[in-house]
Amino acid sequence: MAQRIRINVGGTLFITQQETLTSYPNTRLARMNTKMTEYDATDGTYYFDRDPECFASILSMYRHRELHFPKYVCAMKMRNEMQFWGIPQSYMSRCCWKTFYEVDEDIDILDKLAVSSDGKASDVESKNFKERVWVFLDDPSSSQAAKIWHCFYLLVVFVSCLVLCLETVEKFRVKPFIRHVSSNCAQHMPTTHRKVAIKMASSYCLDASPAILYTEAACVVFFTVELLCGLVICPSKKIFFKNFLNAVAVIATVAMWCCLIFEFNKEILASSNRMVYLHAALKFASVLRVLLFFRLAGIFNSLQVLLQALKTSARELLLLFVCVVIATMVFGVIMYYIEFPSESSMNNMFISMWWAVITLTTVGYGDVVPSTILGRLVASVCSVLGLLLLALPVAIVVSNFAEYHRRSKDKQRHLLATCGLRQKYMPRNNIGTILK
């Protein structure tokens, strides 16, 4: 019978044989000998002050020539022990990769959640007045007042967007100006563009009712003041413009000012068609105010987590995009040639691609519909395949977000537990016994 080697790891005794240990010669266990300080000659046992549970798995590796991961141990602890015993991670057998690398995912997510809450202004410790105002304007979670201020800001954004909408409704406009513009405009323009220009002019330049105009003006003034405050008080211009939403706010506010000036000086618009196009461009820029709604992410944590999850799902979003593009092209092209000889509404391939994408996403407007039997068969395949093809990457993004959501909840739970606020799940009967 082979000689038994006794190893005591953290109090648990393991017994094995010499030939078992030599199967991986370059590891700590294989090089063990009786001259080591860990060897206790009195009972012929090696004593190690390490974790016995991980060691059990590691010793099993010497027996089976495969390293399996005990699922209940945290992978980080196992890696630590593997380093101690001199076993590289590449020894981990294939069947255990799933559980062994799972923790990396969690840590990646917690890292990213930490980063997104790190860059905040409120982290600065001792603050003077300027810094405190900056924190107030920049971080809604810094104080109750800041939260209320941001809610008010969002309200103004909402009013401003509402104004944008109401402007376009017939009822809220007074129409004296239209004839003058249209006649004047039309003369300076090439015939082909005339119709569009008149429509543009008639819509953009119409006297919005005064109530609308003054509300708009009030919003612009508010945005301007808020931006100037931020710009003056911010520690550096770089930090200010690194925030995507600040840059958007600056562009939108400038555009809104220009639009207002046009609105009060409509003669400029009538002067030339260049002005009409300039006005249209400014109008487009001023629409960016809609994006200011994303300031909500500062107050509403779930939205921030959602945006974070989307940001880190870049590969999956790309996959979604690629799937949609390839499927659209394939089905669009096939459908065009199938429907071509019939009296279908698919006159060119772009229309059939439009049909394909609207079918793939199961929106199905019904403005373009195949009319041949073969076309309908392909459309059926397209709609089922669309369901499937879109579900695949969407499911991955969804599961990413779900992970972020759950980790973010865990983080909040940990913060609460650490702060001692959440004692309710503590077992009650033992509270008296702590450190008695």
Add this chain to the structure above:
Amino acid sequence: MAQRIRINVGGTLFITQQETLTSYPNTRLARMNTKMTEYDATDGTYYFDRDPECFASILSMYRHRELHFPKYVCAMKMRNEMQFWGIPQSYMSRCCWKTFYEVDEDIDILDKLAVSSDGKASDVESKNFKERVWVFLDDPSSSQAAKIWHCFYLLVVFVSCLVLCLETVEKFRVKPFIRHVSSNCAQHMPTTHRKVAIKMASSYCLDASPAILYTEAACVVFFTVELLCGLVICPSKKIFFKNFLNAVAVIATVAMWCCLIFEFNKEILASSNRMVYLHAALKFASVLRVLLFFRLAGIFNSLQVLLQALKTSARELLLLFVCVVIATMVFGVIMYYIEFPSESSMNNMFISMWWAVITLTTVGYGDVVPSTILGRLVASVCSVLGLLLLALPVAIVVSNFAEYHRRSKDKQRHLLATCGLRQKYMPRNNIGTILK
């Protein structure tokens, strides 16, 4: 070689070194000394009557300077042991948060499920006749008879709703009254409202066929009697009206009575246009009877769990709402300016927002459709993004509900196991050996 410390926890021996234990000086293990009652001098071992599995993890913390959670242990037990050994929850290392805080979710859900079944009238122990009737009317799960009674109640609700529907169908109406009302009405009204008023009057006041009217009357009487019984017998009015459905029932019943009175005295309606509007308002209120269907939740447990899950998913529903609103505004505004110069049907921004929301939810009616190439490109992006953006919060709500559903099933299983009704999964060969 360092001196070995022997700790016997619940029979399992752990061996470590003094310097390992001193790494966290403020804990019970660091302050251990040979004068403690737990120290047994005969074999130089500390004896603790605690759980050995949790202690293994805690001792590992002293070695690795990181506290990892052994996944197989219930987190509640671990917290209990951590309290005993004087280790705060904040020591738990980041990689184990997932498993360590998972149990809180389960307990939260079981708490909420317990609450929803706690407020029931049937919990009162010794009941007099009044209380027993109250239980009968309030809690369908209290007895078989109560269940049948509630089914009958739901049937009446269904009949009442059917009457509501049939009233609106042309066939079930007799039309002698219309000319009188319309001519009479029209005179008293401003010209602009005339058309609507006539249509309203013609629809609301038309003689519904007698069968319909008498069925309606029967339903109203039934509801009235049921409500009065409940009101008289209920221990306190506060409890009665705290139940949302009772409040709804009261409003709906009163409105139904008023409508019936109008129905039998149509001359009042013809007298003035104020009466027409009053009648319309009452009609709206009487429609609330549809909500009485939610009484089904009392009988049908799954529906109750669903409503409970929705109630606790408030944050996720808010996220869904915010996602939809932001995406609608962004896409609506963009689409309006893109489609504006074309001959599109998007005349104002509200229509383009209507288009956006119908596309985002992939409903796609097709009544408003982009017609330009750029517009269609944006529509494609909108439909894919809609799929994605709605899937994210919906998935979280769905997973919440799934958790509630599973916990509710577990609860039922536990109740069955406790009541001894579910012995079928008990191993058979050992039943004889219990407590022999």
Add this chain to the structure above:
Amino acid sequence: MAQRIRINVGGTLFITQQETLTSYPNTRLARMNTKMTEYDATDGTYYFDRDPECFASILSMYRHRELHFPKYVCAMKMRNEMQFWGIPQSYMSRCCWKTFYEVDEDIDILDKLAVSSDGKASDVESKNFKERVWVFLDDPSSSQAAKIWHCFYLLVVFVSCLVLCLETVEKFRVKPFIRHVSSNCAQHMPTTHRKVAIKMASSYCLDASPAILYTEAACVVFFTVELLCGLVICPSKKIFFKNFLNAVAVIATVAMWCCLIFEFNKEILASSNRMVYLHAALKFASVLRVLLFFRLAGIFNSLQVLLQALKTSARELLLLFVCVVIATMVFGVIMYYIEFPSESSMNNMFISMWWAVITLTTVGYGDVVPSTILGRLVASVCSVLGLLLLALPVAIVVSNFAEYHRRSKDKQRHLLATCGLRQKYMPRNNIGTILK
């Protein structure tokens, strides 16, 4: 210091104190004494030949006054041990219900999968000729020949359905008969039904082209022969008609025969309008042949698992139904009153309910669409809520099916492993060492 009690369970030593054990007086451990046969006086230890892992958890219960379930142990084993130690299942603490009752789900599913494959004719052991033919006709998985036969049967079903479709296409009909019927028919009928009757007659009675008719006749003969064989050979009539598909086949075949007779004797149809209605009813019955496609479940295991999962998801399907009905009624009624004064197409409440259900399921035909601003707002809410409300029960059914699918896969894996066919995942280096 309290006296230590030494318990050796399956070789693992546990040490505890007397007062710990007496906390649950009615259990086996509390009643332990030195006179038991398990007590070994030589080393003052109780020896039990039980599982040490489960005992660790049970002993912890005496210490913490809460029974926690060690997640890695199979719950069935734990229950077994709990019985031995005299601990009822109701002691299991709430936080561990999830893992403790999880296994019941798996066993329920495996039970149902076993039942669905148990009732098969092929289980009979020693078979005579009649039984063998019965197995051949009833169970496609009994032999390769039976599989081919069932594929051929499905092909005939497909041809028969194709015939059903082609009959309705204008091209495949010859039209001499129509005038005779329509004129004849119309005379005997009340004026209001005339139009429908003519259309019915013109469609049902038209001479289908001979190719169609003879194919139909061939199919009918095939079905008849198959059914007669089954009926003659089947051990009992009860078993034969208990199979839902056999009953369907009988009805469909009889109806097909009658239809064929009508087809060849069209004068009967022209004789009276009763005959026209009888013919229509028979036509409806003969359509049931479509359901014969479900015979595919016998060959295609996944379809069988799907049907099984749907069958056991009855509660969730009911929930889905209830959700759809309540949401349809609520939104339908609200929308009717909102859209009522406008020039909408929602003339009665059934149309607005039709709109509601088509919007809730995000189908969105666009035939009925709200036109007022408020109506569109409600429609937006309806579409988002529909997405959510339908997703909830569907997700539960889906997860049920996924469980069935996975368990069915596990079962196949086990069968393969048991049959020794699936050795590829066996570790190779140890195969030689088995039972040496």
Add this chain to the structure above:
Amino acid sequence: MAQRIRINVGGTLFITQQETLTSYPNTRLARMNTKMTEYDATDGTYYFDRDPECFASILSMYRHRELHFPKYVCAMKMRNEMQFWGIPQSYMSRCCWKTFYEVDEDIDILDKLAVSSDGKASDVESKNFKERVWVFLDDPSSSQAAKIWHCFYLLVVFVSCLVLCLETVEKFRVKPFIRHVSSNCAQHMPTTHRKVAIKMASSYCLDASPAILYTEAACVVFFTVELLCGLVICPSKKIFFKNFLNAVAVIATVAMWCCLIFEFNKEILASSNRMVYLHAALKFASVLRVLLFFRLAGIFNSLQVLLQALKTSARELLLLFVCVVIATMVFGVIMYYIEFPSESSMNNMFISMWWAVITLTTVGYGDVVPSTILGRLVASVCSVLGLLLLALPVAIVVSNFAEYHRRSKDKQRHLLATCGLRQKYMPRNNIGTILK
């Protein structure tokens, strides 16, 4: 008291009784006797150098007569130990199948992921120039240059597809030829086909604008050169054509050449109607270029994983197909007979099936819509059932893909960990202690 048997497995002592062990007589444990080399007479104990954790479970089997699987052990290790102790896999009790066979799924997936990356040209070790070019052309992941080359290739494919689209747009065509063709064509053709032929000719043969034509020509030349290079350099023709995309490229390129020849010699087209049909066929073949987009899978790993997952989900895709087909037939047939007497647009059964499939997938174009009350009821059921029925198989495919995606991520993590690139998750405080 029964005699106790002491078994020491890997250092852990197990104590049991002889009668316990004999319950499974054909296993290694039952045949144990004191003459074995494993028996140590000095302390009356059997010593085995095996895994103690697995042995605990196996010994429990002798006690409970059921083999339960300890969830934390890797199933592969357990199988290894079961082989050693002579216990067949079929002994595994039903409640543990789930965890016991779970690992097979993971290994199956990793196998398939390995196969898909095995067949690559880049695996060849020592390469000569020809081989290196082959690797460069075949495997984009072999080098940075190969990646860039493949991106450029995809760009050309994109341009080629764009040309395909632009050709079909009215604007990009010059129209002198149309009259000649149509008049000429029409003479040679049967009257019924004339209209289609003219439309075909007018579309296919129109002078595309020269810019379009020359871009097309450039693309064709590029594809030809790339294919010839590949064909010449490839080690064997079999390998070349085994790649599905190469075969597609060859067909598409040949067809594009022919089309170009037709384009520059339009007189041939006018000569006979056979030529028109030939041209149409060639046009169809040249459309296959769209499939070349799948070359993207070589660069974009996620797409490859998606295709792999779809390939192995064949059974589930078949199930999806069967579900759709059966549901379409059932609902199509029912709806036809319901809607038949009304003035519906469902004239034949193929149209009602088209309606059914478009409703089942919730696309809902709205071109065919039921108009009767009963028809709408069936449509409601159809849309809800469609949602459910499609969700079931799609969910399985999605979960398959999710598994593939996660395993593919694990694989990448393992590669990184093995390469030593990913040290960031290594615990830092212990790095110095490795193998000191």
